Amino acid sequence: MLQKNPHFLSDYQAVHDFVLCQVTALKATESVYLHDLVGRVLAEDIIAPINIPSSAQSAMDGFAFRFDNRQESFEIVDTIYAGDQTKPVKTDKALRIMTGACLPEGFDTVVPFEQAMIKSQNHIKADKLSEHLLLPTHISQGRHVKQVGDDVLQGSVVLQKGHQIGAKDIGLIASLGVDSAVVVKKIGLVILASGNELLQVGEVAKQGMTYDSNSYQIAALCQELPVEVLAIVRLTDDLSAIRQSLKRWMAQADVILTLGGASMGHKDCIKQVFAELQDAWSWKLAMKPAKPFSFARQQQTLLFALPGNPLAAFMSFKLFVVESLLKMSGKTAWRQKSRPEKLQVDIAQPNQATDKTIWLQAIKTEHGIKPIMQTSSSRMQILSQASGFIRLKPGCVYQAGDIIEYWEY
Numbered sequence: 001m002l003q004k005n006p007h008f009l010s011d012y013q014a015v016h017d018f019v020l021c022q023v024t025a026l027k028a029t030e031s032v033y034l035h036d037l038v039g040r041v042l043a044e045d046i047i048a049p050i051n052i053p054s055s056a057q058s059a060m061d062g063f064a065f066r067f068d069n070r071q072e073s074f075e076i077v078d079t080i081y082a083g084d085q086t087k088p089v090k091t092d093k094a095l096r097i098m099t100g101a102c103l104p105e106g107f108d109t110v111v112p113f114e115q116a117m118i119k120s121q122n123h124i125k126a127d128k129l130s131e132h133l134l135l136p137t138h139i140s141q142g143r144h145v146k147q148v149g150d151d152v153l154q155g156s157v158v159l160q161k162g163h164q165i166g167a168k169d170i171g172l173i174a175s176l177g178v179d180s181a182v183v184v185k186k187i188g189l190v191i192l193a194s195g196n197e198l199l200q201v202g203e204v205a206k207q208g209m210t211y212d213s214n215s216y217q218i219a220a221l222c223q224e225l226p227v228e229v230l231a232i233v234r235l236t237d238d239l240s241a242i243r244q245s246l247k248r249w250m251a252q253a254d255v256i257l258t259l260g261g262a263s264m265g266h267k268d269c270i271k272q273v274f275a276e277l278q279d280a281w282s283w284k285l286a287m288k289p290a291k292p293f294s295f296a297r298q299q300q301t302l303l304f305a306l307p308g309n310p311l312a313a314f315m316s317f318k319l320f321v322v323e324s325l326l327k328m329s330g331k332t333a334w335r336q337k338s339r340p341e342k343l344q345v346d347i348a349q350p351n352q353a354t355d356k357t358i359w360l361q362a363i364k365t366e367h368g369i370k371p372i373m374q375t376s377s378s379r380m381q382i383l384s385q386a387s388g389f390i391r392l393k394p395g396c397v398y399q400a401g402d403i404i405e406y407w408e409y
């Protein structure tokens, strides 16, 4: 796979599939408290330790009675609320019951207040008012009652190993009384940006120098993933310094992302350093942006070389690194799928004459997808305007109304 001919352009899909084949899930796990579980990938199934509800409960505010006691009316003898402990009640009686309250043994049906017919009787001798529920006619046995385990059955798998926990899952886990889960450890990742021209944010701007925006951008993208950024290293285009730094961090990191120095320039030395590692591959991809791409492995550490041009680095991260990190995190559904969307406008084909795939940033509107017709790989403002990106295949003509592949950021 190591590309010798510098004029040969490799197919993105083939390289993508090759890289993803090299990636395996991390083995190390840890137990993490509920508050910190969002974004983490389960290393074990979460199995329900209890039934929800744990006993039969009323789903409505109303009256509980026993359905097969087909008597004309039931004396209402008590009121029970959610949280009350159940006490034995004769099943020829009825009870006022509130939503979430447990039904006493033998009671199986609830009629909501607004559907119930009540007869009041004044017992003059006993100086007491009694109320009777008249037998509800349009109701079936078990109506408005949640049975034991209706929501979650004890012993069932609630969330599977490989599931990435979202905010929407937290309530479910808490409802089981579970306060922690065993997840795959975060991926330890190091970002290494190189370039003599790089200035650190906060430094005074200098002619000919460029603020290192890529490492901030890539670190920010990592925040959306089960990743811990161990370090952001900035170096000049110094081969031996880069070599030393990679060597040092390879001992600690699961993944290293290098930014810049990935192409053909006289000071671009990343390919050379990668070539000294256990396994290394380099490609010029038949696409724009993100044409240069290298990938290497040294024992357990995977290394990705992203191009220096900011939009190219962003796209390279989206197209190769995101899925690699998700697969590494143990997530079962690691593939980042595009979805079919309607194109809002004709695309004056920028790549009809070439054999390159073109990735265009695009805005999703209520009328469809509007591409930003800009392929410069240094213009980052495009990212702030766009909501995702689309793929233009080589030689294809695209017209308004066509269905295209759209990836949301």
Ligand SMILES: Nc1nc2c(c(=O)[nH]1)N[C@H]1C(S)=C(S)[C@@H](COP(=O)(O)OP(=O)(O)OC[C@H]3O[C@@H](n4cnc5c(N)ncnc54)[C@H](O)[C@@H]3O)O[C@H]1N2
Residues within 6 Å of the ligand: 193, 194, 195, 197, 198, 210, 211, 212, 213, 214, 215, 259, 260, 261, 262, 263, 264, 265, 268, 284, 290, 291, 292, 306, 307, 308, 309, 310, 312, 377
């Ligand atoms: N002879 C060739 N030259 C180039 C080719 C090629 O195939 N043959 N490919 C071009 C393409 S496409 C790209 S993309 C760039 C990638 O080059 P590098 O990865 O070596 O990146 P640099 O040369 O280091 O920088 C390119 C550009 O990006 C700016 N940069 C770099 N790092 C950062 C950073 N951390 N934050 C912000 N901006 C950064 C840098 O100042 C340059 O302007 O190569 C083409 N050349």
Ligand code: MOO
Residues within 6 Å of the ligand: 287, 288, 289, 290, 291, 292, 307, 309, 312, 377, 378
């Ligand atoms: O692909 Mo470069 O990645 O065009 O800027």
